[in-house]
Amino acid sequence: MGEHDVGSGMTRRRMLGIGGTLGSMAVTGLSASAAMARRPAVTGALLRSAIPLPPPFQVPLPIPAVLKPVSTAGGADRYEITQREATVEILPGVRTPVWTYEGTFPGPTIESRSGRPVTVTHRNELPVPTVVHLHGGRTPAASDGYPTDLVLPEGWPDPGHGGHHRGHGGHGSGHGGHGSGHGMHHDPRAVVTRLTRDYTFPLEQRPALLWYHDHRMDFTAPAIWRGLAGLQIVRDDAEDALGLPAxxxxxxxxxxxxxxxxxxxxxxxxxxxxxxxxxxxxxxxxxxxxxxxxxxxxxxxxxxxxxxxxxxxxxxxxxxxxxxxxxxxxxxxxxxxxxxxxxxxxxxxxxxxxxxxxxxxxxxxxxxxxxxxxxxxxxxxxxxxxxxxxxxxxxxxxxxxKAADGSRIPRVLSGDLPAWRRSDAVRVRDFSFRAGRLHGDHGWVIDGLPFDPARSDVTVGLGEVEVWRLVADVHHPVHLHLVGFRILSRSGRLPLPHDAGLKDTVALRPGESAEIITRFDGYRGRYLFHCHNAEHEDMGMMANLEVV
Structure with a gap:
């Protein structure tokens, strides 16, 4: 089934039951929304460009530049990234203003080694507060990019009372509403800095393709859309020795x-x-x-x-x-x-x-x-x-x-995948991801509740294994911070072929459920799980995960 732009006959949003029926969908639950959805190809609506678009396959594929560290002393790599506005050529001959990491879209790639710590000093020269999350990183909570741990730009008014402020010559305090005309959430635990912030990633984790992106409370979707995303690759000697193309x-x-x-x-x-x-x-x-x-x-x-x-x-x-x-x-x-x-x-x-x-x-x-x-x-x-x-x-x-090819694909790639079993789980939890109400308006909710940074949603013990059962009304890619997980089942059946390995994001299709298993190890502190449809995330579909 193709896409429709808004306004065409049976539009995508009417098919999804968004709009007028959104509230009723949340009430009547899965059966109605699954029937309305009929597993459409996409959840969302098409925004059409107002400019002539180039033909395909004319522009060479760019490879993002690899960022050079400012220091490699003491067994750790230090980087500096300035978040700033820039004008780039995306469509041939057209100048497009974007928000960038270090002036490029996407941002520069950080090459790192498993077990070798990386510290990135981010400097915010954008017109709004920002937050950086290393997606897929096993990161201490202070550097995980919690949505209220803002880096304020120069001249941004202090967020008000409560919370605490940290470092880098700034002044002011925590987070008293982040200027949202909607939620005005107060978060007494927010750690706000002005202009710069150090994010430290121990990278005690398997080699993998990670990515870093903005995670600011309420405004993640437009910040990523404007350009705030880049790659971080983690490597190790065992993977290097496999002989994969390099x-x-x-x-x-x-x-x-x-x-x-x-x-x-x-x-x-x-x-x-x-x-x-x-x-x-x-x-x-x-x-x-x-x-x-x-x-x-x-x-x-x-x-x-x-x-x-x-x-x-x-x-x-x-x-x-x-x-x-x-x-x-x-x-x-x-x-x-x-x-x-x-x-x-x-x-x-x-x-x-x-x-x-x-x-x-x-x-x-x-x-x-x-x-x-x-x-x-x-x-x-x-x-x-x-x-x-x-x-x-x-x-x-x-x-x-034609060329010589010394690469290979080994029959065994890795022997270090965790072997958690259902019998290891100390508990099973259920979560529903559905349309709902956000401050009296349309939103997206987990178990009927929109995100509130001050509310404790889930508390797990460090090192505990849990099974989570997730159920969706429409498409929801669900992401857990801190941990990777294995997919045990989909709608009661075996996982799909592409569910293999260790995941941190599971794509739920309309009306689908999935079971995942993980061990909450690594670090104590406050983390998140949320839908990674960025519009859903901004409109309430996040929850707190406390590791104690």
Missing amino acids: GRRELPLVIMDRSFAADGGLDYPALDPTLRGRLGVREPYIGGVLGDVILVNGAPWPVHEVDAVRYRLRILNASNARHYELEAVSDDGRRLDLVQVGADQGLLAAPVTHRVLPIAPAERYDVVIDFSGVPVGGRVRVVNRLGSGRTREVMAFRVAR
């Missing part, structure tokens, strides 16, 4: 959709475009904002020249709300195997071969693709089976030459 044959692919205004700027349906006051998006888009331009590493429908050998594709869906079903198709109609070697939290135990790979917002998949059977001069398109029209295309590879 060097220029390892490609990071950050996939995201965007829409463009007539002046070339990024369009986004924020209720308050300054992102200073009222949270949320215009009514048609409360299910999620879907762009009509597919970007990979910040370029529209790019093309990349490859040798006729194996490549390792490290894929991140950094879209706010768009789901993809990716397949690689040669010009003569053959579908190439996508051999999955890694998931959100690193290597699988053994490879899994796919022809079609579904990927929800915030999920990562490591796949190896072999171009050796494609004739020189041939092309392989990466297609999104959930898209229609222009959003059906993602990018293309052009096979330029």
Whole structure:
């Protein structure tokens, strides 16, 4: 089923029961919403660009620059990143203002080693407060990017009473409402800094593809949309020794959709475009904002020249709300195997071969693709089976030459995956992810409650194993901070082939339930779990997780 822009006959939001029936959907629960949803291809509404769009496969695939550390002394790497406005060329010949990490879109990649600590000093020169979260990181709570732990820009008014303020020559106190015209949540535990903040990541974790992005209370979706996202790769010696494609044959692919205004700027349906006051998006888009331009590493429908050998594709869906079903198709109609070697939290135990790979917002998949059977001069398109029209295309590879290939895909990739069993779990919890009410308006809720930073939702003991049962009304990619988990079942049946390995984000489809198992180890403190549809997240679909 394709997409509809708002206003066309049977629109996406009416199909999803968003809008007038949103309240009743929350009351009547899953049966009605599942019937209304009929497993649509996407949850959200399409925002159409008001500017002519380029043809696909003209722009070369950019590779994000690797950030250089300012120091590597003392067994730790130190980095500095300035968050600032910049103007970049995304569409050919068009200048687009964006919010950036270090002036680039997406931000620079941080290369790191498992067990070697990284400290990143972020400096906020943007017009609004920011927060940085390393998604997939096993991070102490003080550096995890809790949504109220704001870094205030110069001249931003103090958030008011309560809370406590920390460091870097600032003054002021905690968090008394973050200027939202909606919630005015008070968070006495918020740690607010002015201008700069050090985030320290011990990286005592498996090698994996992580990403860092803004996580500011109520305004995560528009901040990511404007450009605040980048990759951090964790490596170790054991993975390096496997012989997987490496060097220029390892490609990071950050996939995201965007829409463009007539002046070339990024369009986004924020209720308050300054992102200073009222949270949320215009009514048609409360299910999620879907762009009509597919970007990979910040370029529209790019093309990349490859040798006729194996490549390792490290894929991140950094879209706010768009789901993809990716397949690689040669010009003569053959579908190439996508051999999955890694998931959100690193290597699988053994490879899994796919022809079609579904990927929800915030999920990562490591796949190896072999171009050796494609004739020189041939092309392989990466297609999104959930898209229609222009959003059906993602990018293309052009096979330029024959070459030697010393890479391999070992039958055993990793022997260190946790083997938690149901019998290890000290408890089972149930959570529902559904439409609901947020301050008297449309929102998204977990177990009927919109997010409140001052409320304790779930308390777990450090080291305890739990099974969580999650159930959804529409598409909800559910992300847990701090820990990775295994997917035990979907709607009472076996997990799907792409559920292998250790995950930190599980994509729930309309009307679907899933069981996950994890051990809450690592660090004590206050963390989150939430929907990673960024519009849902901003409109209440988060909850507190206390590790004690």
